[in-house]
């Protein structure tokens with residue numbers, strides 16, 4: 001198939017491009033310099049030219065606290081961009097695989113199933129939910145893939161949870177991790193494999209696409225220490241409220257993975273297997289290669 005990948009320099013986008021190419025697909029990789037997704041004409045022209053079967057859209061403004069300070073940009077990147085892609089993909093008869101987030105839920109009662117009712121809090125979460133709604137309204141063929149706490153090595157332009165944690169612990173520095181936030185950490189390579197399968201099979205609707213386990217950030221840190229042999233005392237438990245962050249975060253989040261587990265050939269990895277794979281990536285690509 002012919003595929004477009006937006007946000008191709010991002011954490012997930014880079015991996016999508018790699019997996020698609022390795023599976024023999026014809027890939028067009030878009031960074032912001034190639035196509036500004038909030039510019040409707042640019043998206044329409046790009047899609048008409050590429051004539052893709054599937055459009056993968058991991059592009060997004062992902063810095064949660066920055067979204068609070070730069071609301072117009074968050075709306076452009078997370079809402080307008082999604083609407084433009086939905087309209088243009090439909091016009092071209094392309095299937096849209098859109099990447100969203102567990103932050104569409106308030107985190108009062110996770111882990112969440114695909115059909116639970118969203119209640120986003122904060123600008124990032126609200127704009128991601130608006131993007132979902134516009135895709136549901138405007139795209140003729142689409143899949144909304146909600147993921148969570150994506151990490152991978154090497155990192156892309158922005159640091160991610162796993163890369164930051166490895167950076168701190170490997171230098172013997174303490175890492176403050178939330179003991180009261182429960183999430184579904186997701187290895188970016190595993191996510192890319194699952195998203196590509198979803199695109200190849202043109203699966204539709206809403207799917208939770210993330211790691212298999214729901215853990216606290218502290219539990220994740222301890223599993224990380226076990227795998228790498230780091231001193232677990234470097235993991236310093238802290239409470240979300242102690243950090244005074246600009247944007248609210250879901251506390252009891254996490255996503256139920258029954259649907260992907262039962263339907264996909266590429267299965268969600270357990271936290272331990274995902275960290276082992278991360279460790280292998282660190283061995284293959286030392287920090288100096290970033």
Ligand SMILES: NC(=O)c1ccc[n+]([C@@H]2O[C@H](COP(=O)([O-])OP(=O)(O)OC[C@H]3O[C@@H](n4cnc5c(N)ncnc54)[C@H](OP(=O)(O)O)[C@@H]3O)[C@@H](O)[C@H]2O)c1
Pocket residue numbers: 006007008009010011012013031032033035036037038057058059060061062063076077081099100101102128147148149150151156157158160
């Ligand atoms: N990372 C996580 O922990 C996490 C958790 C849950 C869900 N997700 C979702 O997963 C997806 C992928 O995240 P990620 O970590 O790969 O993000 P990322 O590394 O921040 O990459 C996002 C990419 O999208 C590009 N982009 C944003 N707005 C654009 C626009 N208007 N036009 C063109 N390009 C644009 C960015 O370009 P610039 O660098 O130029 O801005 C960046 O390269 C996102 O939808 C995110 O909401 C991520």
